[in-house]
Amino acid sequence: MPKSLSSGAGQQPHDHLLHRLHDLQSRFLHIPPLEIAPLATELDLPVSQVESVIDFYSFFHRSPRGRFDILFSNCTSCGGLTLMQQLCGLLGVQPGVTRADGMVSIDQTSCVGMCDQGAAVLVNGRTLVRLTAAQLPHLAQLVNTATPLDEWPADWFAVQDNIRHAGLLLNDTLSAGDGLRAAVQAGADQLLAEIRQASLRGRGGAGFPTAMKWQFCRDATAPEHYVVCNADEGEPGTFKDRVLLHSYAQQVFEGMALCAYVIKAQHGFLYLRGEYRYLVPSLEATLDAMRTANLLGENILNQPGFNFDISIVLGAGAYICGEESALLESLEQKRGVPRVRPPFPVTHGYLGQPTVVDNVETLVAAVHIAVHGGEWFRAHGTAQSAGSKVFSVSGDCTAPGIYEYPFGISVQDLLEACGGQDAQAVQIGGPSGTLIGRAEFGRKLAFEDLATGGSIMIYSAQRDLLAVVRNFTHFFAHESCGFCTPCRVGTPLLRKYLDKIASGHGTVYDREEMARLGKLVKRRSHCGLGQTAANPLLDLLAKFPQVYAERLLHQDYEPFFNLDAALTTTRELTHRDDAEAHLS
Amino acid sequence: MSNTLFIDGQEIPFAPGQTIMDASLEAGIYIPHLCHKPGLTPHGSCKLCTVEVDGRSVSACTLPAAAGMKVDNNTPALQEVRKTLVQMLFVEGNHLCPTCSKTGDCTLQALGYHFGMLDGHFPPFYPRREVDASHPDLVLDRDRCVLCELCVRASREQDGKNVFAISGRGASAHIIVNTSSGKLGDSDLTLDDAAAHICPVGAILPKNHGCEVPFGRRTFDLHSVAESDVAHVGLQKTEHHDE
Numbered sequence: 001m002p003k004s005l006s007s008g009a010g011q012q013p014h015d016h017l018l019h020r021l022h023d024l025q026s027r028f029l030h031i032p033p034l035e036i037a038p039l040a041t042e043l044d045l046p047v048s049q050v051e052s053v054i055d056f057y058s059f060f061h062r063s064p065r066g067r068f069d070i071l072f073s074n075c076t077s078c079g080g081l082t083l084m085q086q087l088c089g090l091l092g093v094q095p096g097v098t099r100a101d102g103m104v105s106i107d108q109t110s111c112v113g114m115c116d117q118g119a120a121v122l123v124n125g126r127t128l129v130r131l132t133a134a135q136l137p138h139l140a141q142l143v144n145t146a147t148p149l150d151e152w153p154a155d156w157f158a159v160q161d162n163i164r165h166a167g168l169l170l171n172d173t174l175s176a177g178d179g180l181r182a183a184v185q186a187g188a189d190q191l192l193a194e195i196r197q198a199s200l201r202g203r204g205g206a207g208f209p210t211a212m213k214w215q216f217c218r219d220a221t222a223p224e225h226y227v228v229c230n231a232d233e234g235e236p237g238t239f240k241d242r243v244l245l246h247s248y249a250q251q252v253f254e255g256m257a258l259c260a261y262v263i264k265a266q267h268g269f270l271y272l273r274g275e276y277r278y279l280v281p282s283l284e285a286t287l288d289a290m291r292t293a294n295l296l297g298e299n300i301l302n303q304p305g306f307n308f309d310i311s312i313v314l315g316a317g318a319y320i321c322g323e324e325s326a327l328l329e330s331l332e333q334k335r336g337v338p339r340v341r342p343p344f345p346v347t348h349g350y351l352g353q354p355t356v357v358d359n360v361e362t363l364v365a366a367v368h369i370a371v372h373g374g375e376w377f378r379a380h381g382t383a384q385s386a387g388s389k390v391f392s393v394s395g396d397c398t399a400p401g402i403y404e405y406p407f408g409i410s411v412q413d414l415l416e417a418c419g420g421q422d423a424q425a426v427q428i429g430g431p432s433g434t435l436i437g438r439a440e441f442g443r444k445l446a447f448e449d450l451a452t453g454g455s456i457m458i459y460s461a462q463r464d465l466l467a468v469v470r471n472f473t474h475f476f477a478h479e480s481c482g483f484c485t486p487c488r489v490g491t492p493l494l495r496k497y498l499d500k501i502a503s504g505h506g507t508v509y510d511r512e513e514m515a516r517l518g519k520l521v522k523r524r525s526h527c528g529l530g531q532t533a534a535n536p537l538l539d540l541l542a543k544f545p546q547v548y549a550e551r552l553l554h555q556d557y558e559p560f561f562n563l564d565a566a567l568t569t570t571r572e573l574t575h576r577d578d579a580e581a582h583l584s
Numbered sequence: 585m586s587n588t589l590f591i592d593g594q595e596i597p598f599a600p601g602q603t604i605m606d607a608s609l610e611a612g613i614y615i616p617h618l619c620h621k622p623g624l625t626p627h628g629s630c631k632l633c634t635v636e637v638d639g640r641s642v643s644a645c646t647l648p649a650a651a652g653m654k655v656d657n658n659t660p661a662l663q664e665v666r667k668t669l670v671q672m673l674f675v676e677g678n679h680l681c682p683t684c685s686k687t688g689d690c691t692l693q694a695l696g697y698h699f700g701m702l703d704g705h706f707p708p709f710y711p712r713r714e715v716d717a718s719h720p721d722l723v724l725d726r727d728r729c730v731l732c733e734l735c736v737r738a739s740r741e742q743d744g745k746n747v748f749a750i751s752g753r754g755a756s757a758h759i760i761v762n763t764s765s766g767k768l769g770d771s772d773l774t775l776d777d778a779a780a781h782i783c784p785v786g787a788i789l790p791k792n793h794g795c796e797v798p799f800g801r802r803t804f805d806l807h808s809v810a811e812s813d814v815a816h817v818g819l820q821k822t823e824h825h826d827e
Contacts, residue, residue: 037764048749048762055752318753335753340628340646482731482750482757484629489672492755493706517706520668523641524634560707
């Protein structure tokens with residue numbers, strides 16, 4: 001344990017830099033400059049480390065936000081940017097600019113994981129769902145009268161699970177401790193053998209064999225071993241971990257304890273995305289109940305030396321921290337920049353110690369395997385993709401929500417289950433995944449065909465797919481960590497090309513250059529973010545070429561410089577909008 | 585199998601623990617690079633040393649060499665990728681070579697010449713970045729920073745200090761100084777520190793020595809960046825090996 005995290009083993013570590021910055025942000029509505037050096041001294045960190053973390057994470061600000069800081073998701077499923085403009089009008093603010101009286105600020109944020117119940121916003125970090133235009137005058141009034149959030153209508157904050165189809169895991173009724181009791185009875189070797197027998201693969205999307213990961217970590221000799229649950233579910237369109245953490249949290253933590261039992265870890269972390277802050281109280285309550293039941297703590301289930309506890313660390317708005325090595329950097333109170341690999345986290349993870357980083361759903365599956373055995377699990381799904389998958393289904397369908405099916409279900413079958421048969425396209429695995437058209441709806445959701453972390457975003461014929469892809473491309477440019485040249489420079493350039501084409505100023509040359517650059521960013525970037533950032537625009541080009549063709553200018557060249565756009569500011573400043581102020 | 589690998593078909597030896605870059609530098613084979621400097625922890629961020637091993641794109645500076653490894657380096661496709669990356673670095677910052685006192689001694693510029701780069705090609709970002717002239721002997725001009733972190737690493741690993749860090753995210757990433765004021769003048773950086781001279785571009789420059797070595801007589805005016813035996817020279821006349 002690092003000194004800074006040792007206070008109250010298992011408690012939410014108050015001394016973590018991210019938590020201290022969250023505190024400052026909510027107390028002062030920004031990070032006051034005069035607080036930074038004392039905080040660095042207190043936490044024994046270089047002042048540059050504190051500064052760099054403040055500027056890395058989206059939820060920390062250098063200048064005061066409003067007493068009500070309202071962030072609208074800009075996701076294609078749970079976003080509401082039209083509502084944002086309406087609310088800005090009602091409250092007399094510009095997006096991103098705090099109102100002069102300091103009461104309110106309104107801005108955009110990346111997907112908040114409420115894709116089955118949008119439009120969604122964060123108000124001072126609290127999640128508000130199913131927002132409609134009809135609510136806006138009431139909301140504006142509550143803001144203008146400075147009504148505390150606790151007095152806002154409670155149903156505005158009522159996040160629903162929306163489990164539409166439960167399967168192998170979600171239907172299974174386990175009691176607290178079933179997995180751990182089975183594990184300690186069988187022993188760590190047997191548990192690992194069952195996980196191997198089950199052919200369990202990581203549910204984050206990459207599909208690495210879980211038993212192999214646990215084995216590598218267990219075999220690595222070091223003073224400490226760690227278990228980290230990756231609950232930084234930031235892929236737009238994904239929200240299944242939200243439901244697992246809300247209604248199956250006991251199993252998530254138990255899965256971590258099982259892993260700890262195998263790799264001999266004494267401490268674990270749940271790295272929770274900042275957008276799910278509202279879950280922290282219930283998660284802490286679950287942890288406390290588990291400690292009381294001797295499912296966490298010392299000599300778990302009376303096994304001498306089986307000591308394990310879990311801390312929750314809250315992220316602060318950075319998609320990249322879902323990448324496991326970036327997550328570890330963030331846990332170590334640094335910017336979330338993916339590490340160079342090798343070495344891999346299983347040998348050099350948190351604080352350089354062997355660390356298993358597993359997806360929320362993987363850990364839940366491990367508990368069920370511990371109880372029912374590997375054969376039971378392997379009997380479901382396909383040969384290469386054992387078990388079931390929990391899908392987050394959103395977009396243009398009649399019943400968005402959680403669908404659990406055995407691996408191998410076709411896209412078409414899933415569309416029929418959720419009432420999304422009218423789709424012209426489906427984004428499998430979120431923006432970093434694969435865009436498919438009707439011709440591919442027969443493909444299977446499985447590691448060997450369409451691998452996915454679970455995000456299924458459905459787009460009907462009424463959707464402008466170029467707008468969708470433009471949204472995704474903006475997302476990646478916003479979330480790039482800035483470490484490597486291809487991604488740091490490439491993603492904003494791709495954004496420029498798409499903006500130009502979408503605005504009707506692009507030529508064939510621009511489209512070709514965008515594709516060339518897109519392939520470079522995909523092939524040469526340091527981590528998965530850059531390696532997938534161009535997928536949406538390249539997929540659209542390959543599968544829906546007419547969407548681009550319809551927007552292109554039929555001329556050889558059009559400069560990026562746009563005279564009309566460049567004159568906009570001048571027109572505003574001079575209050576002139578007559579013919580002579582329009583030179584083009 | 586013996587400890588050798590193949591770069592573009594040429595067999596070269598390597599010692600256990602060496603990267604592809606280490607082995608190639610020792611063998612006198614040039615793999616383009618910007619953020620790498622022997623003696624400092626490899627970084628792998630600029631991606632100019634991108635090579636292909638069995639068709640897989642990797643950074644030569646961070647990937648450990650392995651026996652029998654077949655590395656593609658000097659291929660037309662990879663040279664095109666590297667040229668594009670150099671163009672991307674140019675448009676990202678504010679690089680005005682004709683008015684920069686580092687011209688002729690700048691690795692970024694030399695790489696541009698090496699790859700036959702004729703323009704920035706992409707729309708320039710024109711970022712607003714701060715210049716810090718608070719230090720008596722050195723100036724920090726962020727307009728030219730390429731985020732290679734050589735100064736960050738040199739300060740920590742060679743000078744035993746911790747003067748620099750990278751802050752921010754994505755296109756807003758920028759170099760900062762580890763002082764409460766954020767000013768270089770308040771740091772313990774001194775002119776004889778490695779970090780004061782390691783900048784491959786003109787982001788960290790010594791004051792008062794701007795044109796001692798005349799244009800046209802500087803390192804890369806006389807040598808290609810690909811020549812392996814060219815010692816690094818600063819802008820101060822006394823250090824110039826050609827004088």
